[in-house]
Amino acid sequence: MSHASATGAAAAPATSLLTRTGLLAGALVLVLAVAMLVGLRFGLLLAIGLGFGLVLEGYRFGFAGPWRRLIREGDPTGTVAQLVSIAVVALVAFPLLASSGGELIGAHAPVGFAMIGGAFVFGACMQVVMGCGSGTLVNSGSGNPVSLLALPFFALGSFFGADHLLWWTGFGTLPTVVFEGTLGLLITLAALASVAAVLMWRAAPEQRSIPRRYWIAALLLAGLAVLNLVVAGQPWGVVYGLGLWAAKGATVLGADLSGSSFWGTPGNMERLGDSLLTDVTSLTNLGIIGGAFLVAAWRGGFSQGLPKLPARAWVATVIAGFLLGYSSRLAFGCNVGAFFSGISTGSLHGWAWFVAAFGGAFYGVKLRPWLGLEARS
Amino acid sequence: MRTRKLTAGLTLAFVLGLLILDQAQSGPVNRFQQPAAIAWGSNESAGGAHCAALPQ
Numbered sequence: 289m290s291h292a293s294a295t296g297a298a299a300a301p302a303t304s305l306l307t308r309t310g311l312l313a314g315a316l317v318l319v320l321a322v323a324m325l326v327g328l329r330f331g332l333l334l335a336i337g338l339g340f341g342l343v344l345e346g347y348r349f350g351f352a353g354p355w356r357r358l359i360r361e362g363d364p365t366g367t368v369a370q371l372v373s374i375a376v377v378a379l380v381a382f383p384l385l386a387s388s389g390g391e392l393i394g395a396h397a398p399v400g401f402a403m404i405g406g407a408f409v410f411g412a413c414m415q416v417v418m419g420c421g422s423g424t425l426v427n428s429g430s431g432n433p434v435s436l437l438a439l440p441f442f443a444l445g446s447f448f449g450a451d452h453l454l455w456w457t458g459f460g461t462l463p464t465v466v467f468e469g470t471l472g473l474l475i476t477l478a479a480l481a482s483v484a485a486v487l488m489w490r491a492a493p494e495q496r497s498i499p500r501r502y503w504i505a506a507l508l509l510a511g512l513a514v515l516n517l518v519v520a521g522q523p524w525g526v527v528y529g530l531g532l533w534a535a536k537g538a539t540v541l542g543a544d545l546s547g548s549s550f551w552g553t554p555g556n557m558e559r560l561g562d563s564l565l566t567d568v569t570s571l572t573n574l575g576i577i578g579g580a581f582l583v584a585a586w587r588g589g590f591s592q593g594l595p596k597l598p599a600r601a602w603v604a605t606v607i608a609g610f611l612l613g614y615s616s617r618l619a620f621g622c623n624v625g626a627f628f629s630g631i632s633t634g635s636l637h638g639w640a641w642f643v644a645a646f647g648g649a650f651y652g653v654k655l656r657p658w659l660g661l662e663a664r665s
Numbered sequence: 666m667r668t669r670k671l672t673a674g675l676t677l678a679f680v681l682g683l684l685i686l687d688q689a690q691s692g693p694v695n696r697f698q699q700p701a702a703i704a705w706g707s708n709e710s711a712g713g714a715h716c717a718a719l720p721q
Contacts, residue, residue, distance in 0.1 A: 325694070325696075326694050326696075326699075327694070327696070327699035327700070327702075328699070328702040329699065329700055329701065329702050329703070329704075330699075332702065332703075384705065388705060390710050390711065391704050391705055391706065391707055391708065391709060391710070391711060392704060392705060392711060393711040393713060393715070393718075394717075395715060395716075395717035396717060397717040397718070397719070428676050428679075429673075429676060430669070430673070431669030431670070431671075431672040431673035431676065432669075432672070433669075433672045436672050436675060436676055436679070439679070440679070450720075453719075453720065454719075454720065457719075517705075518703060518704065518705040519702075519703050519704060519705075520704055520711075521704030521705070521707075521709070521710075521711035521712065522704075522711050522712065522713065522714070522715045523715065523717075525715045525716045525717070526716070527716040528714055528715055528716045528718075532714075533683055536686065536687060536690050536691070537686060539690055540686055540689065540690050549720060550720045553720045555712070555713065555714070555720075556714075556720065559714055560691075561691055561692050562691055562692065562694075563687060563688075563691045563692075563694050564683070564684070564687040564691070565684075565687075565694070566694065567714060568712070568714060568715075569714065569715070569716075574680060577676065577680060578680075581673060581676065581677070584669070584673065585673075589669065590668060590669040590670045590673050591668050591669070591670070592668060592669050593666045593667065593668055593669075594666075594667045594668065594669065594671070594672065616716065617716065620716060620717045621715075621716040621717050622716070625715060625716035625717055626716070626717065629717070630717060635717065637717070
């Protein structure tokens with residue numbers, strides 16, 4: 289997903305046919321085992337998660353990287369491909385949600401002060417570690433040490449952010465605004481097209497051609513997101529599952545979460561006691577890691593050397609990882625749950641997230657060299 | 666020189682550790698009380714375990 293992994297993978301030796309067959313067989317066995325031992329829906333969700341990981345790592349498509357290229361180089365192609373993917377999901381999700389009678393729900397949340405602030409911080413931090421919600425999972429799966437270190441702190445941040453969520457929403461939150469029906473879909477598509485048109489219009493002529501791999505990735509991602517909605521009954525998300533992982537860890541260590549305004553609610557207490565293999569976002573998260581691992585192993589990408597970073601870069605990674613998790617809970621989602629799934633299911637908060645996170649990303653891009661995560665120019 | 670084999674191995678260890686921890690902490694899965702394979706058309710309400718959902 290990152291440029292570093294792309295270059296490393298290109299120079300890596302090819303893996304043998306036996307290894308590749310083993311990788312595919314292993315993934316298939318895992319999916320079948322979950323389907324048979326836990327339930328068919330859960331096996332399907334793990335397969336969908338693997339698909340997300342395969343597409344994101346396989347086509348080197350993501351969210352943080354394209355935003356960085358837009359900010360630094362004026363290259364809008366990756367960001368426009370994201371908007372195309374969101375539009376395709378919206379085309380299917382809007383009618384599905386309108387006719388589902390409660391079987392399917394959108395990623396709908398209110399806009400508020402904490403939500404906007406959270407999105408801004410998330411946008412900055414995802415540029416610092418070069419990994420958003422899905423990107424941190426993908427990069428961990430492909431052996432990126434920065435994302436691997438950020439991941440457990442992302443989970444911890446998500447746990448604490450969820451725990452404090454109601455305190456933060458108390459600072460001021462508007463009623464949830466959702467674009468619905470044909471008019472809502474037209475508004476959403478028109479807004480997506482307008483943003484894409486402005487980005488293309490501002491770009492240099494040679495930067496206006498979207499690479500073929502972006503088109504393929506955008507369409508495959510949209511197809512998987514629709515499958516996620518249809519199978520799970522809810523849109524693609526990342527952050528809830530990460531917080532649940534940390535909440536389970538806290539429970540094992542003896543914490544009593546029954547008094548938490550978030551984790552102590554009946555639905556969350558039930559999930560805390562259930563297997564992670566029955567939690568929608570945990571399954572797709574694990575699948576994303578697995579899919580990226582499979583692609584990296586397939587390409588021989590694990591022979592790439594580890595970077596030598598200064599101590600402050602690792603400290604920054606820990607802090608940014610925690611803030612990614614914490615801020616995304618206040619923002620009612622990350623690039624996946626709020627931006628991708630929020631906009632594609634008609635939630636106004638997805639648009640507010642986009643604007644605020646993009647503002648934060650400007651500062652994150654500037655911060656990254658100062659924190660030792662890349663050479664200063 | 667250390668390679669990503671090390672970190673990829675640590676990622677697998679992280680996932681494996683998570684699943685072992687989960688097994689120790691969570692109740693057994695009831696195979697006979699599972700949701701429909703596909704939520705759409707199942708007549709079941711969506712669960713709502715999503716990052717956009719307020720606590721319920």
